[in-house]
Amino acid sequence: MRTNLDIRVVELLCSRLCHELVSPVGAINNGVELIEEMGSDMADEAIGLIAHSADQASRRLQLLRLAYGAAGETSGMADVVQAAEGYFAGTKHKLEWQPGRLGQGAPMPQGAGKVLLNLVILGEEALAHGGRITVEPGPGGDPVVIAAGRSAGLRPETLQALSGSADIDSLTPRTVHAYATGRFAEHYGMRASGEPDGPERFVLRLNI
Numbered sequence: 001m002r003t004n005l006d007i008r009v010v011e012l013l014c015s016r017l018c019h020e021l022v023s024p025v026g027a028i029n030n031g032v033e034l035i036e037e038m039g040s041d042m043a044d045e046a047i048g049l050i051a052h053s054a055d056q057a058s059r060r061l062q063l064l065r066l067a068y069g070a071a072g073e074t075s076g077m078a079d080v081v082q083a084a085e086g087y088f089a090g091t092k093h094k095l096e097w098q099p100g101r102l103g104q105g106a107p108m109p110q111g112a113g114k115v116l117l118n119l120v121i122l123g124e125e126a127l128a129h130g131g132r133i134t135v136e137p138g139p140g141g142d143p144v145v146i147a148a149g150r151s152a153g154l155r156p157e158t159l160q161a162l163s164g165s166a167d168i169d170s171l172t173p174r175t176v177h178a179y180a181t182g183r184f185a186e187h188y189g190m191r192a193s194g195e196p197d198g199p200e201r202f203v204l205r206l207n208i
Helices: 007-068 077-088 112-125 156-163 176-187
Strands: 093-097 131-137 143-148 191-196 201-207
Touching: 007 077, 007 112, 007 176, 077 093, 077 112, 093 112, 112 131, 112 143, 112 156, 112 176, 112 191, 112 201, 156 176, 156 191, 176 191
Parallel strands: 093 131
Antiparallel strands: 131 143, 143 201, 191 201
């Protein structure tokens, strides 16, 4: 199934990408300015800040390249998992994703890893206070992403965007990721959905 994205969606995705990268790139610039202003006295501290921020930016770019770019369509599940693990390293979210537990029966279809990666990013959004994100086969064998933590859940407008029922003009940089995730799933002949599973669990499903 071919899905075309409105130009407004493309603009909002670009806004979100810039938001994801502005913090680590800005920190790199701050480190350079610190060296220029303070000289060798602050060099070690500034270099540490630059190295940390550059690593953070690199890990975010690797994840977003697979989540939004064409590379995610053909990447193996192990590469997708590696990008997700790098993204969450050192954050308040713990990721449990064992690629061997998925696709043990029929092979995972093309694009499944890409859509799952986008659902994992939504799982992070569902955990404002931090928590655990687990990717595993659901009861019927299709993949699920479980976000577990305090007040786990997604806003109604985010779920509307995921389902495709939201009006394009109502989308924002915050909800556009959910919208793109749902359309990626449709593009590959799948369906993505989400629902609460108790006060501290939110489940995102990928029906293949």
